[in-house]
Amino acid sequence: MAKAFHEIRDSIHVFIRLSSDERKVLDSPPFQRLRHIHQLALTYLVYPGATHKRFDHSLGVIELAGRAYDVVTENINSEVKEMLPDISDPLKRVYWRSALRMAGLCHDLGHLPFSHAAEKELLPAGWSHEKLTADIIRSEMMQPIWDEMKLKPDDIVKLALGPKEATDLKFSRWETILSEIIVGDAFGVDRMDYLLRDSHHIGVPYGRFDHYRLIDTLRILPQAPPDKTGSPKELFLGVDAGGIHSAEALMLARYFMFSQVYFHPVRRIYDIHLKDFLKETLTEGMFPTDISQLLLITDNEETAKLFAAFRNPLEKGHLTARRIICRKHFRKLWERNPRDFEINPLAGDYIFKAAQARFGPDEFRYDLHIPEIGAPDFPVRLSDGQIVSSLSISKTLADLPVPVVDYVFCNPDILAEAKSWLKDNHDQIIQPKGEEEGDE
Amino acid sequence: MNSLKKAAIITSLIDSMRLKGSWCGETHLQKATYFLQELLNVPLGFNFILYKHVPFSFDLRDELTALRANKMISIEPQALPYGPRINSTMISEKIQNNFPKTIKKYQKRIQFIADTLDAKGVLDLEKLATALYVTLQMGRKSSIEERIDEFRDLKPYFSSSEASSTFDVVDHMIEDSRKIVK
Numbered sequence: 083m084a085k086a087f088h089e090i091r092d093s094i095h096v097f098i099r100l101s102s103d104e105r106k107v108l109d110s111p112p113f114q115r116l117r118h119i120h121q122l123a124l125t126y127l128v129y130p131g132a133t134h135k136r137f138d139h140s141l142g143v144i145e146l147a148g149r150a151y152d153v154v155t156e157n158i159n160s161e162v163k164e165m166l167p168d169i170s171d172p173l174k175r176v177y178w179r180s181a182l183r184m185a186g187l188c189h190d191l192g193h194l195p196f197s198h199a200a201e202k203e204l205l206p207a208g209w210s211h212e213k214l215t216a217d218i219i220r221s222e223m224m225q226p227i228w229d230e231m232k233l234k235p236d237d238i239v240k241l242a243l244g245p246k247e248a249t250d251l252k253f254s255r256w257e258t259i260l261s262e263i264i265v266g267d268a269f270g271v272d273r274m275d276y277l278l279r280d281s282h283h284i285g286v287p288y289g290r291f292d293h294y295r296l297i298d299t300l301r302i303l304p305q306a307p308p309d310k311t312g313s314p315k316e317l318f319l320g321v322d323a324g325g326i327h328s329a330e331a332l333m334l335a336r337y338f339m340f341s342q343v344y345f346h347p348v349r350r351i352y353d354i355h356l357k358d359f360l361k362e363t364l365t366e367g368m369f370p371t372d373i374s375q376l377l378l379i380t381d382n383e384e385t386a387k388l389f390a391a392f393r394n395p396l397e398k399g400h401l402t403a404r405r406i407i408c409r410k411h412f413r414k415l416w417e418r419n420p421r422d423f424e425i426n427p428l429a430g431d432y433i434f435k436a437a438q439a440r441f442g443p444d445e446f447r448y449d450l451h452i453p454e455i456g457a458p459d460f461p462v463r464l465s466d467g468q469i470v471s472s473l474s475i476s477k478t479l480a481d482l483p484v485p486v487v488d489y490v491f492c493n494p495d496i497l498a499e500a501k502s503w504l505k506d507n508h509d510q511i512i513q514p515k516g517e518e519e520g521d522e
Numbered sequence: 523m524n525s526l527k528k529a530a531i532i533t534s535l536i537d538s539m540r541l542k543g544s545w546c547g548e549t550h551l552q553k554a555t556y557f558l559q560e561l562l563n564v565p566l567g568f569n570f571i572l573y574k575h576v577p578f579s580f581d582l583r584d585e586l587t588a589l590r591a592n593k594m595i596s597i598e599p600q601a602l603p604y605g606p607r608i609n610s611t612m613i614s615e616k617i618q619n620n621f622p623k624t625i626k627k628y629q630k631r632i633q634f635i636a637d638t639l640d641a642k643g644v645l646d647l648e649k650l651a652t653a654l655y656v657t658l659q660m661g662r663k664s665s666i667e668e669r670i671d672e673f674r675d676l677k678p679y680f681s682s683s684e685a686s687s688t689f690d691v692v693d694h695m696i697e698d699s700r701k702i703v704k
Contacts, residue, residue, distance in 0.1 A: 245571065245573050246573075246580040249571060252572075253573075255574070255575075258573070258574060306603050306604070306605055307603055307604050307605065308545070308547045308548075308549045308550070308604070308605040308643075308644045309545035309547060309550070309604060309605065309643050309644055310545070310604065310643070311642075311643025311644065311645055311646070312643060312644070312645050313644070313645075314549075314574075314576075314644055314645060314648050315679050316574045316575075423592075423593075424613070427526065427592055427594075427613070427617070428526065452584075452587060452588045452591045452592075453587075454580075454583075454584045454587065455587060456548075456583050456586075456587060457548065457586075457587075457590070457597055457606070459548070459605060459606060468603055469603060470602050470603030470604075471599075471600070471602075471603060471604060471605040471606065473597065473599040473600075473605070473606045474599055474600055474601060474602045474603055474604060474605075474606075475602060477599075480597060480599040480606070483591075484587055484590050484591035485591070486591045486592070514620060516620070517620065517621050517622065517623050517624065
């Protein structure tokens, strides 16, 4: 007799259980492709353990999505229940649980090789991995699986992408809340899994937090009063008071993982060199947006091209491939610091342009990035039932800084000369220019 | 519009709103920016969508994160149970001073928004922003009944009379704004 459930060993969640229908998604070519896309691109050149793939992460997300769904739908008060009629319908509850788990499993299907490394510059305007994910979920290839599971692909797209990315779809209140379970800024299980998984594989403890406790205390709650005039009748994912410290730990984990790992300067410059290589070697410098073409490409094909280019000086991208493989990456010339920032918030851009003008445009790279994370303001239900803003009860959350990348990188061959030049000219270079005529 | 000019306008809006007694949390600022961009044509470039059934911009949320990261705004937690307020900072004052032409160009429009929305709370702002969204989507030539139906489809917990009076206010705002945006 065929097994009703299939168990997969996982380094973070121990076992991940899939139904036979869910297993068909796992076995589909678009999902199997994720076995060959590194979660963190070339980060393994800095942290050797960072060789895990989108495949493992997506399995982690289905597991956490199912757990979070069960907790939030079983711990709900009458006011919220009235606002979300689907919760009281047993058949709909089963449907949406299945749709949410599939959204968790499929949320990364459209990733380009090497995940996020320079995605924006390697796709035509208006395209993103989220849009490609939606195309794959809606594709003829996946449709028979959804038909068997009696799931609507657009429902999976909504929950996998959320209102920010699935802008062509109209969301109900219920669908909006469910999408927050996957992609929500505060408690999205996508982020929970990647923090836990990345920190585990990399070997840094910063990304750990008590996700068992956190998920057990997740609740669908009315918005805390934004001011003294009352609250809009809207719902958000929040926590019971007992979960506030686990929530703080999650936000601190996020801060430390960004500032210590994701924004590590050498990791960042490898992303830039990789983008340069792909721009040089891909047809018209872009990945295809036709999913039948995209699904043929993984990290493996691009890594093979990288080595071929490294071995043959006549191949396109040879010099960039050498930089990556021989670790001749650009070095940090400047990074944001309070003194320069106070004089000119655009100091990095000024230094980059001045350095290019002095030494040549190809000798430098500029990297400015701020992660898309909102303020950690979410509703918390106190033991007396009162709903309060997280920031009104947690100084830890209120004081949490936003991590920033702001680096100027330099070709190592001229680094010493560039450093000396910058030392001599620094103060003059970073002086802010006045507003130009007609510039307003 | 470059990022520093955008920062100068948004922080100037925050200053003007707070002077008029606005609570100036993120929701208040989202709605005020929506009016500034869509009603007064200040080209901030934010994409507003219906989120939780009212106009909301994820781009603006990301911009506010960037302003926090760059220490141009700060979050001021409030006493239990209320949400935080947003403050401008010394750095944002400096940025505004660096862009006098930009500030001068849009000052009247910023002031119009601050004056019109004054100390309104989120419930009133939600009604006004939804009414403007419906009006811009359907056009002012559509009947008031059609607009009310659409409004109540989005916000069923407001009555028809509340919707109707909100459209009156928004129609006046549209007329008044035309005197400023010529």
